[in-house]
Amino acid sequence: MITLEHVSKTYSTGAPALNDVSLHIEPGEFVFIVGDSGSGKSTLIKLLLRELMPTSGSITVNGINVAALKHREIPMYRRKLGVVFQDFRLLKDRNVYENVAFAQRIIQTPGREIKKNVPSILSTVGLAGKYKARPKQLSGGEQQRVALARALVNNPPILLADEPTGNLDPNNSWEIMKLFEEINEAGTTVVVVTHNREIVNAMRKRVIAMNKGVIVSDQKEGTYVDEI
Amino acid sequence: MKFSTFFYTLKQGFVSIFRNKWYSLASVATISACLLLFGVFYSVVANFQYIVKMAQEGVSVTVFFDEGLSDDRIAEIGDIITKRPEVARINFVSADEAWESFKDEYLGEYADGFGDDNPIADSANYEVYLKDVSKQEELVKYLKGVDGVREVNHSDITANTLSGMNKLISYVSLAVIGILLAVSIFLISNTVTIGISVRKEEINIMKYIGATDFFVRAPFVFEGILIGIIGCLPPLVAIYFVYQHVIDYLSTRFTMLSQLLKFLTVSQIFQVLLPVSLAIGIGIGFIGSFSTVRKHIRV
Ligand SMILES: Nc1ncnc2c1ncn2[C@@H]1O[C@H](COP(=O)(O)OP(=O)(O)O)[C@@H](O)[C@H]1O
Ligand SMILES: [Mg+2]
Numbered sequence: 001m002i003t004l005e006h007v008s009k010t011y012s013t014g015a016p017a018l019n020d021v022s023l024h025i026e027p028g029e030f031v032f033i034v035g036d037s038g039s040g041k042s043t044l045i046k047l048l049l050r051e052l053m054p055t056s057g058s059i060t061v062n063g064i065n066v067a068a069l070k071h072r073e074i075p076m077y078r079r080k081l082g083v084v085f086q087d088f089r090l091l092k093d094r095n096v097y098e099n100v101a102f103a104q105r106i107i108q109t110p111g112r113e114i115k116k117n118v119p120s121i122l123s124t125v126g127l128a129g130k131y132k133a134r135p136k137q138l139s140g141g142e143q144q145r146v147a148l149a150r151a152l153v154n155n156p157p158i159l160l161a162d163e164p165t166g167n168l169d170p171n172n173s174w175e176i177m178k179l180f181e182e183i184n185e186a187g188t189t190v191v192v193v194t195h196n197r198e199i200v201n202a203m204r205k206r207v208i209a210m211n212k213g214v215i216v217s218d219q220k221e222g223t224y225v226d227e228i
Numbered sequence: 229m230k231f232s233t234f235f236y237t238l239k240q241g242f243v244s245i246f247r248n249k250w251y252s253l254a255s256v257a258t259i260s261a262c263l264l265l266f267g268v269f270y271s272v273v274a275n276f277q278y279i280v281k282m283a284q285e286g287v288s289v290t291v292f293f294d295e296g297l298s299d300d301r302i303a304e305i306g307d308i309i310t311k312r313p314e315v316a317r318i319n320f321v322s323a324d325e326a327w328e329s330f331k332d333e334y335l336g337e338y339a340d341g342f343g344d345d346n347p348i349a350d351s352a353n354y355e356v357y358l359k360d361v362s363k364q365e366e367l368v369k370y371l372k373g374v375d376g377v378r379e380v381n382h383s384d385i386t387a388n389t390l391s392g393m394n395k396l397i398s399y400v401s402l403a404v405i406g407i408l409l410a411v412s413i414f415l416i417s418n419t420v421t422i423g424i425s426v427r428k429e430e431i432n433i434m435k436y437i438g439a440t441d442f443f444v445r446a447p448f449v450f451e452g453i454l455i456g457i458i459g460c461l462p463p464l465v466a467i468y469f470v471y472q473h474v475i476d477y478l479s480t481r482f483t484m485l486s487q488l489l490k491f492l493t494v495s496q497i498f499q500v501l502l503p504v505s506l507a508i509g510i511g512i513g514f515i516g517s518f519s520t521v522r523k524h525i526r527v
Contacts, residue, residue: 049436072440072441075438075439075440075441075443076438078435078436078437078438079437079438081438083436083437090433091430091433091434093247102437103437103438105232105236106437106438106440106443107438108230108233110232111232
């Protein structure tokens, strides 16, 4: 489902952010990526989103050679990826409903179906009844649920999350992670970058640990790995 | 583009204008100001050119014939003159007509003393009207060489002044229109850049979710076009209502010039001003938003 082969990424300034990383994720897996700040986790996510190009190596996602995509092919590619960020990235001047519906409008879903799908996904993430609220009127946990609903409404085969609980209190963090788990159980491949030691230790999923741009450990049903 | 996408684009364009009230207002005001300047300027120049053109049409060259020249030869000379490319039309004035008009103009009631005699029997002539007064000198030189022509009367001063003035007006109008366009494009691109910086984040989010460039751009571009159209309205309305007052004022204030000063009507002005203003407004709105969105759209 996701394969990286000898991938390196060096920003124009300084040392490589990723250094010869190889990695394989099977369909239906749930993977945590952990590591100190600056270890290259976000860079990895950005490469998967094709926000960045690798300096060397190859990345294959859903059978697509990501580095070879042309500019105009990128939108189609991204529609197969659900993505959630630490800072939610909602459209501030649209309400909850419109934020989620937006993802469907992009792929030209007929209006009738949008009216069915959006309420259904909003109730899945526990936000039924908040359709008309603006992002500003919601708590962090609620905003992240909207972002999650938006990421999921088009049924992407892969969900990527970069520190999705970084701005949330422990309760909300747990609820978001539980949602990820449910989504994963329904068949979606889930990759979550996180600093949340307690949750990682409790959930017993695959844990990939990074440090200074390299993978330092990769455990099945693992636990949070401290700096090595 | 699907129907639902089309309506989404229109709706977002409208919503966006109201959501970013100040940005929209600034853009509309900029376009309005430019188009007002353009409109006022156009009205002045168009009238100037109209006045010059009217005056030009009044300028004629008069051709007199050798004494006792046959009617056939006079007709031939008429053909020769008509065939000249710079000639708009000619008018034959018989000796009797010339005498009548001379009487009317200079003698009035004293003309009765002449009875039925025509003291200027050889004054039959052609009045020649030119398409382009700047060619007058050339034409006069040619006509003097034509067999059977006795004399050619003309006024150098009028012709030269008019064609000079016409050139001057053309240059000045080109320069001013150029400056206005440059200023308005500069102002618009500034305003749009400010507006876009607010929405840069929004654009990036849309791209993360997989929106195509077209899908992201279309509402912004539609918004720009809409702003352009709205920006056209105030100056057009203002000019429409003020123009007639100004013309009336000028005509009553300078009555002795009213013979010379012929003004265009509002509808004549609007035949050009309306489509050109709309085109400029829409063009500026389109180019401004399209190019600026394009700059900020690569993620
Ligand atoms: N846009 C950038 N330009 C230059 N260096 C960057 C950029 N983004 C990240 N880096 C550097 O790359 C390294 C990895 O960063 P990042 O992938 O954000 O780490 P993490 O998400 O694990 O905290 C860091 O040393 C960081 O300073
Ligand atoms: Mg990071």
